[in-house]
Amino acid sequence: MATDTKTSKAEDPAADLALEDFLPYRLNRLADLVSRSFSRIYRERHGMTRPEWRVLASLGQFGRATASDIVTHSSQHKTKVSRAVAALEKRGWLKRESDENDRRVEHLELTRAGRGIYAELAPFARSYEAAVFAEMGDADWQALERGLSRLEDCLIKRP
Amino acid sequence: MATDTKTSKAEDPAADLALEDFLPYRLNRLADLVSRSFSRIYRERHGMTRPEWRVLASLGQFGRATASDIVTHSSQHKTKVSRAVAALEKRGWLKRESDENDRRVEHLELTRAGRGIYAELAPFARSYEAAVFAEMGDADWQALERGLSRLEDCLIKRP
DNA sequence: AATTTTTTGTTGAAATTGCAACTGTTGAAT
DNA sequence: ATTCAACAGTTGCAATTTCAACAAAAAATT
Numbered sequence: 001m002a003t004d005t006k007t008s009k010a011e012d013p014a015a016d017l018a019l020e021d022f023l024p025y026r027l028n029r030l031a032d033l034v035s036r037s038f039s040r041i042y043r044e045r046h047g048m049t050r051p052e053w054r055v056l057a058s059l060g061q062f063g064r065a066t067a068s069d070i071v072t073h074s075s076q077h078k079t080k081v082s083r084a085v086a087a088l089e090k091r092g093w094l095k096r097e098s099d100e101n102d103r104r105v106e107h108l109e110l111t112r113a114g115r116g117i118y119a120e121l122a123p124f125a126r127s128y129e130a131a132v133f134a135e136m137g138d139a140d141w142q143a144l145e146r147g148l149s150r151l152e153d154c155l156i157k158r159p
Numbered sequence: 160m161a162t163d164t165k166t167s168k169a170e171d172p173a174a175d176l177a178l179e180d181f182l183p184y185r186l187n188r189l190a191d192l193v194s195r196s197f198s199r200i201y202r203e204r205h206g207m208t209r210p211e212w213r214v215l216a217s218l219g220q221f222g223r224a225t226a227s228d229i230v231t232h233s234s235q236h237k238t239k240v241s242r243a244v245a246a247l248e249k250r251g252w253l254k255r256e257s258d259e260n261d262r263r264v265e266h267l268e269l270t271r272a273g274r275g276i277y278a279e280l281a282p283f284a285r286s287y288e289a290a291v292f293a294e295m296g297d298a299d300w301q302a303l304e305r306g307l308s309r310l311e312d313c314l315i316k317r318p
Numbered sequence: 319a320a321t322t323t324t325t326t327g328t329t330g331a332a333a334t335t336g337c338a339a340c341t342g343t344t345g346a347a348t
Numbered sequence: 349a350t351t352c353a354a355c356a357g358t359t360g361c362a363a364t365t366t367c368a369a370c371a372a373a374a375a376a377t378t
Contacts, residue, residue, distance in 0.1 A: 017281045019216045019233060023288055024193045026307055029234045031190035033314045034183045049334085050187075057178045067357065074178060075188045077336065082358055104343050104356040122176045129182055135313045144306025148185055150299040154291065155192045208364080226327065238366070241328060263326040263373050 041124045046117060051076055051084035053121075059094065059110045060118035066105050093117055200283045205276060210235055210243035212280075218253065218269045219277035225264050252276055 019025050035050065042048040048056070054074040059065060062073070067085060071078050085108060088094040093114030099105035110118060133141050178184050194209065201207040207215070213233040218224060221232070226244060230237050244267060247253040252273030258264035269277060292300050 017216065017220065017284050019213065019220060022216075022284060023291065024190070024197045025213070025233075026311070027186060027190040027193050030307065030310060030314065031183070031186040032234070034186050037314070038183045051334095054178065054184070057176065057181075061176065061178060068355085074184075075191070078357070079336070079359085080334095083334095086358090102344070102356085106357080125176050125181060132182065132310070132313065136309050140306060140309040143302040144310060147299060147303025147306045148189065150295050151189060151291070151303060152185070154294045155189065155196070210364095227325085236366075237327070238329085239364095242364095245328090261326085261374070265327080 038125070038128050041128075042121055045121075049084065049087075051080040052087055055081060055084045055088060055108075056093065056110070056114065056118055056121070057125075059108060060115070060122060064107055064109045066099075066107060068105075070108070088114065197284070197287050200287075201280055204280070208243065208246075210239040211246055214240060214243045214247060214267075215252070215269070215273065215277055215280070216284075218267060219274070219281060223266055223268045225258075225266060227264075229267070247273065 039050055039053070042053045054076060055070055058070045058073050062069070065073070067078065067081050070076075070085075071081050074081070076084075085094060085096075089096065091113075093111055095109055095111050096106045097109070099107060136144070198209055198212070201212045210233075213235060214229055217229045217232050221228070224232070226237065226240050229235075229244075230240050233240070235243075244253060244255075248255065250272075252270055254268055254270050255265040256268070258266060295303070
């Protein structure tokens, strides 16, 4: 890596931008690292994709929800949700029920098998977080929580 | 082991897992939000992709580097870097120079035009961060910095 | 020196994604 | 009541990403 050969900051006035310190890059990189490490669990055990995991987790959490609910709650594009729902249904982990009053809407629910998978995976999710927490230590974890929460608030208001 | 065999509601079995509080989900979501908002700048102004932006930023920062250097520095798969480099070269923003001693290696550098684009974009990157900082406030920003840094340290050790 | 292994970087093909267009349904406005 | 807009969800298609295989060159092994 070139340090200060011929291209110095004097010559290149735009260069106090270090990619490794840039917030969007850091967040993307961390999200990637964390995902890669956690997604192994549901991918290797059940060949699940991330969209599928999120739908499963949403339904595990809520019990019953529409695709739109899941779009909102899981922050995924509706096509992702649509395809993930179809995939989970195909495996018999999810069932649909048409709404009586509004025939556009389908209520989604995990089947018994689906709940089984969720019950299997959820503890891994918690223990994954517990491991990170243990590794980081309480103070740094709380700093992270605080920073992320505040950033979430800020970004929702001005996207 | 299991508490009881009823398996009635979805809240029963494993469900104090709230997706919205789960670290991998939060990081991915924030990374997405932040990226979406910042990437508009290079996407709309120059039709650039994120891999291309990262290569440009790496070269803007280092002046001269090999593709491998950029893979490491920008945390991107080598195929992404390879294609991003080809795209930037095609637009005349980047030039390659073969290494004399090792003919596998190519040293990459921005052209004058490429440096121009970088000089145009880098201030946006900084002002984007400044805006987030201003919105969050100093204390929360520092908490975020601390949390992210610590998490980076932890995740590199245990992937 | 000849072989094997590693490294650098590229490419083809399959899988994933995102956008826009679409169907079918409900609600609102005229 | 009829038209028009809005909404829930799906699908086709193009762009992107990923994976594995590849070529070429250098390093390591024999």
